[in-house]
Amino acid sequence: MSKRILLAKPRGYCAGVDRAVEAVEQALEQHGPPVYVRKQIVHNRHVVETLSERGAIFVDETDEAPPGALVVFSAHGVSPAVRDQARGRELRTIDATCPLVTKVHQEAKRFAREDYDILLVGHRGHEEVEGTAGEAPAHIQLVETADDVAAVTVRDPEKVVWLSQTTLSVDETMETVRALRERFPTLQNPPSDDICYATQNRQVAVKAMAPQCDLVLVVGSRNSSNSVRLVEVALSAGAGAAHLIDFAREIDDAWLDGVQTIGLTSGASVPEVLVRGVIDYLAERGWEDVEEINTAEETLTFSLPRELRPNRAVR
Ligand code: 0K2
Ligand code: SF4
Numbered sequence: 001m002s003k004r005i006l007l008a009k010p011r012g013y014c015a016g017v018d019r020a021v022e023a024v025e026q027a028l029e030q031h032g033p034p035v036y037v038r039k040q041i042v043h044n045r046h047v048v049e050t051l052s053e054r055g056a057i058f059v060d061e062t063d064e065a066p067p068g069a070l071v072v073f074s075a076h077g078v079s080p081a082v083r084d085q086a087r088g089r090e091l092r093t094i095d096a097t098c099p100l101v102t103k104v105h106q107e108a109k110r111f112a113r114e115d116y117d118i119l120l121v122g123h124r125g126h127e128e129v130e131g132t133a134g135e136a137p138a139h140i141q142l143v144e145t146a147d148d149v150a151a152v153t154v155r156d157p158e159k160v161v162w163l164s165q166t167t168l169s170v171d172e173t174m175e176t177v178r179a180l181r182e183r184f185p186t187l188q189n190p191p192s193d194d195i196c197y198a199t200q201n202r203q204v205a206v207k208a209m210a211p212q213c214d215l216v217l218v219v220g221s222r223n224s225s226n227s228v229r230l231v232e233v234a235l236s237a238g239a240g241a242a243h244l245i246d247f248a249r250e251i252d253d254a255w256l257d258g259v260q261t262i263g264l265t266s267g268a269s270v271p272e273v274l275v276r277g278v279i280d281y282l283a284e285r286g287w288e289d290v291e292e293i294n295t296a297e298e299t300l301t302f303s304l305p306r307e308l309r310p311n312r313a314v315r
Contacts, residue, residue, distance in 0.1 A: 004289040005282060006213060007275075008205035008265035014198030015300040016098025017042045017269050020075035023096040024051050026308045027072055036065040038082070039074045039127055041096060042269035043224035045246050062086045070094065075269075076127040077101040079134020094307045100166055100196045101128060105135050107190055111161050112136030116188075117154040119143050121176050122165030126225060129165055145172070146179040154184070161188040166196040167226035167268070169233060170203055198268045199226050201296045203233045206265055209293045210237035213263035215255055218244045219274050220267030227267025239263060247274060248281035262287060 013021075020041050027035045033055025040048050040058060048058060056072075057065075062085055065071050070092045073082070077097040086093050097105075111118050118140045122129035133140045143152060143162075154160050162180055164173055173195060181187045193200070210216055216234035220227020227244060234242035240259075245251060256262075262282060266275050279290060303309070 002289065003260055003287045004262075004291060005279065005287050006209040006261060006263045007279075007290055007292045008202070008209055008263065009292050009294040010198070010201045010205055010296055010298050011265045012268070012270050012272050012275060014196070014268040015298075015302050016075050016100060016196075016198070019302040019304060020096035020098065021047060021051075023094055023305050023308055024056050024072055025054075026304060027070060027094055028055050030308065031070055034069070036062075036069050036071040036091075037074065038062055038071055038078065039076065040223075041072065041074050043221050043227075044267075044269040044271070045221050046271060046274055047269065062089060062091055065089075065091055068092070072096050074127065075101070077105060077131035079131045081134055082131070094305050096305055097131075098166070098196075099302055101131070103192075104132055104163055104166065104190075104194050107163055107194070108132055108135040108140060111163075112139040115139070115159070117141070117156070117160045119152060119160060119162045119180060119187075120164065121162060121168065121173055123168075123225060126165060128167070128225075132163070132165070143176060143180065146176045149176065149179040149183060152180070152183065157184050158186050160184045160186070161190070163190050164194040165225065166194060167199050167229065168195050169229045170195055170200055171233075171236070197300065198298070199229070201298060202226065202230060202265065202268065205293060205295045206230050206233045206263070207237040208295050209263045209265075210234045210239040210242075213261050214240040214259040215261075216242040216263035216265070217251070217278060218242065218265055218267065219246070219270050219278060220244055221246055221269070224267045224269050227270065230265055230267060234263065245278070248277040251278070251281060256285065
């Protein structure tokens, strides 16, 4: 068999990332630099570097922005405490939280109002989890893996619901939920999937191609949860090897030794230009045949944050 690339589809930007990146670009265009952004707008090195060159200033917390500054909240969402802090400092804010993350926040608020114990499946320290948990800290506890389940304590085992981060491994999460349900048989499911369509679709596409691949390359940054999950999914679905790279130049030529079929995909925060860079790099080394493995069509788009729509003042 000759050298070939299987290119996963869907891959790359999801609707929430597209909107968040566009929000920073529009903020720069409409208001001029500097535009402050709390945390990385999305977890991608190239995106952050490119926006920085155009006048975005990435800060860890809003108190690093001067009074009156314009601050964008990242796609991963923020807790009410962060909103309050920004309001207290009279910052003008643009909220680029993905509507599908906001949906999980609404679920958390609703179940907290109804006095449920909420078990939030997610990664400790991830910005999205901090934002969601911050909606109802007294009702929410974090469960990272099935191993954590034994240590969970709830007030009323009949009144427990699980919610999750949007960018987890579907299979691992189901394993955690099975373990939770063994302890709490009446555990309620989220009203609709919290792991979003984009995360799910990218994992399905990787699973479809991985068994045929000697090597899978995932374009994405180390701190991108959904991108890291794609490497794990590739390996557990039978890829010979799998690596995460930010740029084509990070490919170690030793990975290519004896390899014929390379699977290629990218996380939800990854611009397509970086995937093109990998395709060009591999073409120079003999992988000229590219076949797309298409497992879903994505058509979802979100309108810009309301603060950026025409005739809106940012306050
Ligand atoms: O996968 P992560 O949540 O770490 O985030 P990104 O790599 O920025 O991807 C976009 C998802 C943002 C929110 O769900
Ligand atoms: Fe929204 Fe899903 Fe994209 Fe996150 S990965 S920004 S939840 S669409």
